[in-house]
Amino acid sequence: MGTVTFDGVGKVFPDGTHAVTDLGLEVADGEFLVLVGPSGCGKTTALRMVAGLETITRGEIRIADKVVNDLEPRRRDIAMVFQNYALYPHMTVAQNIGFGLKMHGFTKSEVERRVNEIAAVLDLGDLLARKPRALSGGQRQRVAMGRAIVRNPAVFLMDEPLSNLDAKLRVQMRAEISRIQRELRTTTIYVTHDQIEAMTMGDRVVVMRKGRLQQVDVPQVLYDHPANLFVASFIGSPSMNLFQGEVAAGGMLQVGTQRLALPRDGVFARELATQAGRLVAVGVRPEWIVPASSGDDRPRLRGTVVMTEALGFEVLVHVEIDAAPVVTSETIEVALDVDAAALADLEAERSKQRTMIVARFPAGSPVRAGETIELGLDLSHAQAFDLESGLALGAG
Amino acid sequence: MTLRFAGRTISYVVLLLIAAVALAPFLVLLIISFKARIDVLEVPPTLHFDWSTISENYRIVMHDDGFITYIKNSLIVTFASTALALAIGVPAAYAFSRLEFRGRDNWASTILSFRFMPPVAVAIPIFLMIQYIGLTDSYLGLILPYIAFSLPLVVWIMIGFFDEIPREIDDAAMVDGCTRVGLLFRVMLPLVRPGILVSAIFGQIFIWNEFLVGLYIINSQDRGTIPIGASSLLTTESPVDWNIAAAVGILTVIPMLIFSLLVQRWIVRGITAGTVR
Structure with a gap:
């Protein structure tokens, strides 16, 4: 038919x-x-x-x-x-x-x-x-x-x-x-x-x-x-957080001045295991970033809250972290498609070598602009991309 | 308040002045056409409303001078030329507006440039061509050059109207099952009707008043259009009967006057629709 x-x-x-x-x-x-x-x-x-x-x-x-x-x-x-x-x-x-x-x-x-x-x-x-x-x-x-x-x-x-x-x-x-x-x-x-x-x-x-x-x-x-990287940054709202990380020895990921422990197994860990010593783009969706709490063993990332958006059922928390942003032709194109301001933001991040990421916090989370917070990252849902080709690692 | 009143007064005064300048010759013409020959040169001029004189003047023009034939000829030539110019020009304008072909924009401006040239520049070659194909002194001999004169205007006005219709309408009609030609007739023509009227009106006015080319091509009384007939009445009589000449003038103007009163609504709407909207 x-x-x-x-x-x-x-x-x-x-x-x-x-x-x-x-x-x-x-x-x-x-x-x-x-x-x-x-x-x-x-x-x-x-x-x-x-x-x-x-x-x-x-x-x-x-x-x-x-x-x-x-x-x-x-x-x-x-x-x-x-x-x-x-x-x-x-x-x-x-x-x-x-x-x-x-x-x-x-x-x-x-x-x-x-x-x-x-x-x-x-x-x-x-x-x-x-x-x-x-x-x-x-x-x-x-x-x-x-x-x-x-x-x-x-x-x-x-x-x-x-x-x-x-x-x-x-x-x-x-x-x-x-x-x-x-x-x-x-x-x-x-x-x-x-x-x-x-x-x-x-x-x-x-x-x-x-x-x-x-x-x-x-x-x-x-x-x-x-x-x-193109699909990653285009699909999803707010879009996937992307920042650069270096795969360090001992199952660690160096993000700016901070060091994150990679999960011991899972796709993400296996993908990164092949990239020892290289810079990769790390992608984490906002819902996999939560307020760090004392009980969990998620890798933590410190950053400064720049802005919060309360949507009623959740709070979008914009946090600036000390990490190089992923600025490639793909991410530039997606930013340009949003508007000129989005592109300017991306350029500013590059010059400061700091990246703005967004986290989805539960409604009523006591977070205020200006404070420094610790974020818990669920890296089992993270994606890694090759910075040069833009392709997802382990794909194809 | 007073300022607005003053503004209105001024604009009315200006309008009245313009009207006076525009209408005075016609008024004088009308008055002269009402007089007997002997009264025309009276000083100071006087008003005459003597029905027998008036009807005599106009009877002479209409019947003895064959003015009715001129009106008939003018109507035939004007409407035939306009209709044919539209039949050719509207599809051409659609093609210019929608289809991609080599040198499209150059062709469009070339066609408009034909309009820059005064008819006097081409009157003689046109006459020779018409004579060569044996069409002197015929309706067709007039209609052919008149189509050529009014086509550029039709094409240019219509391109503007077609350009205003979103291309998605064409696309929708083609997906709905129309061919290009089918969509032109079923969907486009109803949408550009104001444009067709406007270009028809402009074409008709030009053809109705055209004199020079017609003068070359027509040399018998029974094929002459109004401008040709009127001029022959004014120049061949000697000495000129001013009252008769004035009646000729009035009769020349009246058909166009009626016509423009009928269509002025369309002219205004069409012109504004074609440009800024």
Whole structure:
């Protein structure tokens, strides 16, 4: 049915930009696959190549095992939801939803029946006679969804469909789209810039960077075992703490002026055992950093609290530690994608050779900005990356 | 409050002045067209409202001088040229706005530059070409050059209108099952209707008033358009009957006046829609 295959797909724009390079990917029938990455990573181009809105420079795309490279969009049995919805301004909601059916030669009564059916599912019944300009953002979004669903295509393509909605509506529509997709079991390729959308919606998530696939896996694996520094710093909010450490003799890790005992066994220890005497990037997610207490034997790291953010159910504690930050092309790109200030922070850390890390503390933790605290690190969940290649140690 | 009042007064005075300057010639024309020949040169000028004189003046123009034929010719030539210019220019503008092809921007500006040239510069070659293909003194002989004159304007105005429509609409229509051509007709044309009206209006005004090229190509009375006919009435009669000439002038203006009153709503909306929105 609706499988989609990318086979060595490449896209080079006339100006020489390599938007997508050697993309190989298999989307299973009924799967919800999310393409995620910073702006300009090629995710939208990849999607538009499936839609037939962008030519394919190299390789092959197959939908249901049929090569579609030279097929017009209308012959690909796909439906697409666009970032700005792209509703036809001169048509009513009903006409918008029914347009595709009309184009595919359905009779008037059949179009009407299907439109009404979809309108009921999407709660658009009262709006069918309205023009798009008389709709709210959320309503337009639903009409755009309806236009895609009504055709019952082999594949849904969604290009950042929620990015124009406000935060609350976005969460709501996220659940709605997931629900609809689960009910219809239609193969879906969903492009987003928002890694939370990617994590919550995707059966599998593809992380892309500069036109290349970085990692593809189920969200939890992506989170727990990022393949490289880029995925590590891009996925997760707050993102994974990264700092440099030197693998010292005797199962120790030298972090700045402090020395941490490595766990005796586990993947992390085995990975680092091969790196004796070398500098590596150490990645620890915020939830694996807890207030140090006298009873435990976790390795400890001292630092100065710079800021706390109480979120109600937890406190995010920003701590500056004496360690060199991980500044590579990957982390720079992710910082740049956040904003210019994030990049400036990273540069400042590099010049001071100190790193800001974030810890998730239980709500009500008595921590104040300015004080020095001891953090307990659960290194059994830590990741190590090669500083030069950016790849996870022990991967591949 | 008083300041605002003063401001309004000033702006009304200015508007009245502009109106006076613009309307005075027409008013004089109208008054002269109401007079008998003998009264035209009266000093000081006097007002005459003698219905028999008025109807006689206009009857002479309409029937004896065949002005009705000129109006008919003008209507045929103007509407045919505009319709054809739109039929060619609108799809061309869509292509310029959406498709990637070699030298696209150069072509677009070249087409506009055709418009910089005054018709007088090309009147003679156009006449020779039309004569060569044997179309002098025919509607088609007028329509062809008029299409060429109004096309650049149509293309340029329409590019602006197409550019304003998000490309995602094209994409959506193609995914929904349209071909490029299908999407142009089913989705784009309804959306650029104000632009089509605006370019049609500008084209029509130009063609309606065009004189020089028409003068070369048309040499019989029964194919002449209004400007050609009017000029022949004014120049071939000797001595000139000013009252008749004035009636000709009024009749030349009236169709355009009615037309612009009908479409002014569209002109304003179209111009503002095409530029800043």
